[in-house]
Amino acid sequence: MNYSATAPSVWDPSFDGAPDCLLSSDQCVIKAQHHFVKGLVEIPVIGSSDVFSWGVWVSLSPENFSRAADLWDTPGRESEKPYFGWLTTELPVYSPSTVNLKTRLHTRPIGRRPLIELEPTDHPLAVEQRTGITLARVREIAQAVLHPADNNP
Template sequence: MTLTPSTPSVPGHTCSSCGARHDEPPMHYAAPAPSYWTPEMESEPDCLLSPDQCVIHAEHYFARGTVEIPVRGTDEVFSWGVWVSLSRENFGRMSDRWDTPGREHEAPYFGWLSTELPVYAPTTLNLKTYVHTRPIGERPRVELQPTAHPLAVEQRKGIGTDRVRELAELLLHG
């Protein structure tokens, strides 16, 4: 899976991987699809992949959201664009309210993280989550249930700017 970087905002540094000067590391990386999606599914009638929702074989339902991690000592937030599997019922409820003002007042939906973030061990697949709907035009916020998993710990405690740079180097240079 390829994670795509977006807008940078933490001050530049010299990359320990390539030795080049990078002005600023990206603060957001996003997965284009759930880890269970394959390109062959695009042509299957019971599969759908849109920028915000995914259905696989009319059995598995996913919504796109963000895992936000505060950057300690700054006003910045580092985020992962991820996919979360939802029950058919919750997916339908979320879809029915997708364009409804006030949808952010919905109770959170339970889901399973369905994005493999390669910089974490053990796997991030199937971590338990709560999906918090936000106002129209904003992707849901994904809250990991509090466990000892490194991603869940980072979401609760935040990360430093050194960790932001480390993540950028790992993701940009493998």
Template sequence: MHHEHHCTCCGEQHEGPPMSYAPVAPPVWKRRYALRRDCLLTEDLCVVKGEHFYVRGLIELPVLDAEETFSWGVWVSLSAANFDRMQQLWDNPAREQEPPYFGWLTTELPYPEPTLLLKTHVHTQSVGSRPLIELEPTDHPLAVEQREGITMARVHEFAEMLLGSFAGDR
């Protein structure tokens, strides 16, 4: 069976299932917030009512039977102090030297157990790269998959859950 998908990042058709999925905003974001001075939404950062602070990052899952990595694009809430520090260093190459920031996962992913509010560590990467999100090492299925990896069959399961079917099947 021939599978392909349309990539929303580059606009091109690619063979196989998507290797990443990401929401545009944290689940608490409302369109009307765009009109407020105390709210902000960019591709990477979000502030809600000047009180709630989020960064977009990647939870990477190694794909064991392919030379690829599957990524969940997720939003993580940070404390005001950690968010301010991250913003101060956003364009500074020295940001890679920062210790990880503690955060709470605020993206619900398709797992049998809820993923909201899993404990995370946000690892800042080089300028221009999204932070890597490391889950606390628990027995949650997502944390296990991050540690132990997944197969391409699992990537296909995600595609079926999230897309229903691939463009190549239509």
């Protein structure tokens, strides 16, 4: 019930090991200029207590990234106001592109990934976050993510 991107869509393997670049499981910095945090877009599953989630990356301003990083291991960080960001993960099961959707990143208690709230637009991902998805849609996403070649004859 969770699919996750390992890096923002703008990450290039050539950045690996560069002194001004960092990619961890939670944070990413590119050329000491672009800052990203990984979080979850959570989507309720209709008729179930389950939640489907996308592990995605959001770009933050340098100031917000620094603030989030400073509070990363601080109890009570979940009381922090949400940070504005741009979604920087391409989810190919959606059209149009999911890159650059406006978001608000909500920190949660230590040990829990931040929650990513999409701006309430008519983009299919934002609609699904607001209204939920069926179990059939979860299966459709699983098929598309796990077997992408089957979807491109």
